[in-house]
Amino acid sequence: MSSAQSATVRTRPAFVSTLLASPIFGPAAALVLVSVFFAITAPRFLSPGTFSLILQQVMVVGVMAIGQTLIIVTTGIDLSCGMLMGLSGLLMAGFAVRGGLNPWLAMLLGIGVAVLFGFLNGALVTGVGLPAFIVTLGTMNIAWALKRIYSTSTITLTDEQAPLLFLGTPIKVGGTELPPPGILLLLILYVVAWFMMKYTAAGRSVYAVGDNIEAARLAGINTKRVLLAVYTVAGMAYGIAALLQIARTGVGDPNAGESSNGNMDAITAAVIGGTSLFGGRGSMAGTLIGVMIVGILRAGLQLMGIPTTYQVLVTGVLVIAAVSVDQLTHRK
Amino acid sequence: MTAQATEHLLLQMQGIGKEFPGVKALEGVHLSVRAGQVHALLGENGAGKSTLIKILSGAYTRDEGEILFEGQPVDIRTPADAERLGISTIYQEFNLTQHMTIAENIFLGHLPKKAGRVDWSTVRRRSRELLDSLDVGLDVDMLTGSLTVAQQQMVEIAKALNRNTRVLIMDEPSAVLGERDIERLFDVVRRLQASGIGIVYISHRLKEIFELADEVTVLKDGRYVDTRRVADVTMDDLVRLMVGRDLVDVFPKRRTKPGEVVLEVSGLAQPKLARDVSFSVRSGEIVSLAGITGSGRTEVARVIFGADKATSGQMRLGGQPYRPRSPRDAINHGVALVNEDRKKEGLLLKLQVFFNITVSGLDRLARYRVLRLKDEKSLVAKWIESLRIKTPGQNFMVVNMSGGNQQKVVLARWLSLGIKVFIMDEPTRGIDVGSKAEIYQIMSDLAEQGVAIIMISSELPEVLGMSDRVIVMREGRTVKEINRAEATEELVMQYAVGHEEAVAG
Numbered sequence: 001m002s003s004a005q006s007a008t009v010r011t012r013p014a015f016v017s018t019l020l021a022s023p024i025f026g027p028a029a030a031l032v033l034v035s036v037f038f039a040i041t042a043p044r045f046l047s048p049g050t051f052s053l054i055l056q057q058v059m060v061v062g063v064m065a066i067g068q069t070l071i072i073v074t075t076g077i078d079l080s081c082g083m084l085m086g087l088s089g090l091l092m093a094g095f096a097v098r099g100g101l102n103p104w105l106a107m108l109l110g111i112g113v114a115v116l117f118g119f120l121n122g123a124l125v126t127g128v129g130l131p132a133f134i135v136t137l138g139t140m141n142i143a144w145a146l147k148r149i150y151s152t153s154t155i156t157l158t159d160e161q162a163p164l165l166f167l168g169t170p171i172k173v174g175g176t177e178l179p180p181p182g183i184l185l186l187l188i189l190y191v192v193a194w195f196m197m198k199y200t201a202a203g204r205s206v207y208a209v210g211d212n213i214e215a216a217r218l219a220g221i222n223t224k225r226v227l228l229a230v231y232t233v234a235g236m237a238y239g240i241a242a243l244l245q246i247a248r249t250g251v252g253d254p255n256a257g258e259s260s261n262g263n264m265d266a267i268t269a270a271v272i273g274g275t276s277l278f279g280g281r282g283s284m285a286g287t288l289i290g291v292m293i294v295g296i297l298r299a300g301l302q303l304m305g306i307p308t309t310y311q312v313l314v315t316g317v318l319v320i321a322a323v324s325v326d327q328l329t330h331r332k
Numbered sequence: 333m334t335a336q337a338t339e340h341l342l343l344q345m346q347g348i349g350k351e352f353p354g355v356k357a358l359e360g361v362h363l364s365v366r367a368g369q370v371h372a373l374l375g376e377n378g379a380g381k382s383t384l385i386k387i388l389s390g391a392y393t394r395d396e397g398e399i400l401f402e403g404q405p406v407d408i409r410t411p412a413d414a415e416r417l418g419i420s421t422i423y424q425e426f427n428l429t430q431h432m433t434i435a436e437n438i439f440l441g442h443l444p445k446k447a448g449r450v451d452w453s454t455v456r457r458r459s460r461e462l463l464d465s466l467d468v469g470l471d472v473d474m475l476t477g478s479l480t481v482a483q484q485q486m487v488e489i490a491k492a493l494n495r496n497t498r499v500l501i502m503d504e505p506s507a508v509l510g511e512r513d514i515e516r517l518f519d520v521v522r523r524l525q526a527s528g529i530g531i532v533y534i535s536h537r538l539k540e541i542f543e544l545a546d547e548v549t550v551l552k553d554g555r556y557v558d559t560r561r562v563a564d565v566t567m568d569d570l571v572r573l574m575v576g577r578d579l580v581d582v583f584p585k586r587r588t589k590p591g592e593v594v595l596e597v598s599g600l601a602q603p604k605l606a607r608d609v610s611f612s613v614r615s616g617e618i619v620s621l622a623g624i625t626g627s628g629r630t631e632v633a634r635v636i637f638g639a640d641k642a643t644s645g646q647m648r649l650g651g652q653p654y655r656p657r658s659p660r661d662a663i664n665h666g667v668a669l670v671n672e673d674r675k676k677e678g679l680l681l682k683l684q685v686f687f688n689i690t691v692s693g694l695d696r697l698a699r700y701r702v703l704r705l706k707d708e709k710s711l712v713a714k715w716i717e718s719l720r721i722k723t724p725g726q727n728f729m730v731v732n733m734s735g736g737n738q739q740k741v742v743l744a745r746w747l748s749l750g751i752k753v754f755i756m757d758e759p760t761r762g763i764d765v766g767s768k769a770e771i772y773q774i775m776s777d778l779a780e781q782g783v784a785i786i787m788i789s790s791e792l793p794e795v796l797g798m799s800d801r802v803i804v805m806r807e808g809r810t811v812k813e814i815n816r817a818e819a820t821e822e823l824v825m826q827y828a829v830g831h832e833e834a835v836a837g
Contacts, residue, residue: 199702199703204703207680212679217639217659218637222660
């Protein structure tokens with residue numbers, strides 16, 4: 001019996017071994033499991049609209065998760081990401097509607113604020129040498145307060161601000177309705193991020209810094225510049241996510257980014273996707289899978305009629321499970 | 333003598349052996365400590381002194397041999413076992429909590445209780461008594477973090493006394509002290525001795541051994557060499573006991589003569605250990621920086637590599653003034669450093685072989701900033717083959733490789749860049765004999781190709797076998813330059829430990 005088993009192990013084709021050894025095998029398997037589960041249990045999960053809906057729901061978190069992944073790979077963490085996204089979106093809407101600015105300019109300024117905060121996070125981490133957790137806890141609160149100071153009511157966008165709404169508006173071709181272009185942007189950003197991580201020296205240096213910052217410095221990497229760039233690029237990702245957020249909802253919302261699925265889901269997605277909190281490991285493909293898992297989970301539970309509170313509970317359990325797996329494999 | 337001496341025999345270690353994966357750290361080592369005597373433990377770096385005292389203090393457990401305490405066999409498996417027997421150790425790194433007071437530190441883990449509460453008045457009174465007995469006039473309520481190193485050492489001693497210590501092990505206690513504090517330390521050691529405590533004293537400084545110790549045991553390569561009464565030996569005897577061993581002929585011969593001076597260092601100093609360092613190295617030459625641990629050699633290497641800043645002094649590279657701003661700057665000038673601690677500073681352990689080899693030269697593999705992965709793959713394959721790196725594949729994580737193969741990965745990284753000045757800090761530390769010979773061959777080949785090599789090594793046979801010249805450093809200064817023809821282990825060691833005046837005189 002056991003010899004027969006070992007024989008099958010030995011004759012396992014090479015591509016299967018490669019597949020099993022791949023760092024995204026676990027997350028991908030989890031994605032399949034979650035999908036199959038809801039396909040069986042949740043009514044209407046397999047209807048054509050559901051997939052498009054899930055993509056629309058995850059596009060904001062998905063773009064934020066790109067920045068979060070970069071930061072976690074360098075052993076950092078960004079607690080401010082949801083708040084920065086919220087602040088950036090609120091300002092975009094506010095500049096355009098209340099300030100009467102050209103919507104394109106408002107967009108740039110809004111993203112610019114997120115970039116600036118990202119740079120500030122990076123500067124405090126590299127320059128002052130503070131832990132990312134503390135720095136971003138601080139900027140999280142600052143961004144929250146700035147949102148409230150700027151506006152306590154929602155700012156509704158109109159057709160005059162079309163450039164700010166375009167990405168979230170479904171495209172009608174003839175009689176059929178295609179998903180909004182924001183989804184395409186999400187996928188393009190993931191391809192770009194994946195390419196950067198795999199095919200550029202910059203991407204390599206992010207992994208090197210995450211594995212061992214002193215060894216990376218002694219290998220000739222300008223570690224401070226890498227960290228500063230990582231936090232700044234993450235800020236830009238939050239700014240773009242903010243654009244998607246207001247385009248999808250049609251309003252600048254002072255509460256945006258505060259609910260559990262706004263602030264923490266980006267971290268959850270990155271970790272579920274195999275990004276190690278110990279640094280040096282993680283991939284954009286894995287994070288995208290993580291984003292999908294979180295999205296499918298929420299949508300599936302919704303379709304089953306389970307209240308939002310329980311969805312939050314399930315994602316909480318999921319994060320702890322993913323981090324535990326990371327910890328156990330790390331120890332090995 | 334023996335009748336009286338055995339009467340006072342506190343501790344005996346007999347035939348102690350300890351093995352770590354792949355390394356025999358100790359074999360057949362003996363040590364006897366008598367009440368009221370100072371027993372010096374002597375040996376080069378890696379001789380096994382630390383392992384021996386760690387066995388005695390319960391940090392390691394022995395694999396072979398016997399330990400007798402007052403004639404009774406004992407088993408020391410944990411630090412608590414050692415404490416129960418009255419064996420205390422003062423390591424070079426103190427075990428004090430900086431945010432606590434002196435009294436709290438002295439009683440840490442042993443706070444006396446009265447009616448369920450800590451009896452602070454006893455803690456403070458007893459602490460004051462202990463400090464008084466050492467003639468230390470410190471306020472017991474002071475925070476330990478505000479004390480000087482010498483004062484902290486006294487607190488450590490008081491802490492040991494508070495635990496009814498009968499055997500006190502001191503690991504290079506003078507290494508961290510200035511001249512005057514050393515005198516104070518000696519006074520205290522003599523006081524402890526007079527009270528009947530047996531002391532194991534580790535030091536590289538021969539002078540101290542003659543001033544303080546009654547007996548001395550010499551270890552070498554994890555083996556027991558001899559135990560002598562200090563009154564019966566000379567410094568020369570001790571130096572010979574420490575270094576006398578067979579030179580294995582694994583060192584390749586070179587034919588080429590050194591060329592032009594490539595790197596010149598003069599009056600170099602940095603904030604920590606290097607104070608005044610001057611030397612030069614020619615192309616095709618291997619120059620060794622010899623000296624004991626803490627003599628400032630690694631610090632010099634880091635300054636040349638741009639990892640640390642110099643506080644004064646000049647460097648010239650190829651005749652031009654050279655002052656690297658960062659490791660990247662040094663690498664761009666053709667200077668590379670193989671770190672002493674390959675796992676902490678050399679390698680990206682959880683990343684792959686290919687990643688570690690190309691990480692410093694990615695710009696050469698990129699066109700329009702895009703890495704050409706095929707070129708990378710063939711470059712890595714070339715170095716794996718030419719350095720004979722044993723790995724299942726380019727994607728293998730380096731953390732799972734042997735020490736020798738890891739070191740070859742580090743070498744491949746620098747060799748692929750075409751380096752002019754190669755600094756190698758303990759290049760064969762923790763590496764098996766076969767890989768050692770291969771690394772010597774690589775160094776020799778590099779020298780023949782005209783690379784200037786600065787080697788830092790604590791293994792004297794390696795220093796003598798590989799170098800064209802030996803620069804001896806002591807206490808942050810270059811004290812002597814010795815040519816290959818004149819260099820002997822004894823001579824190098826004499827300058828390294830500060831015994832040359834005695835030789836001259």
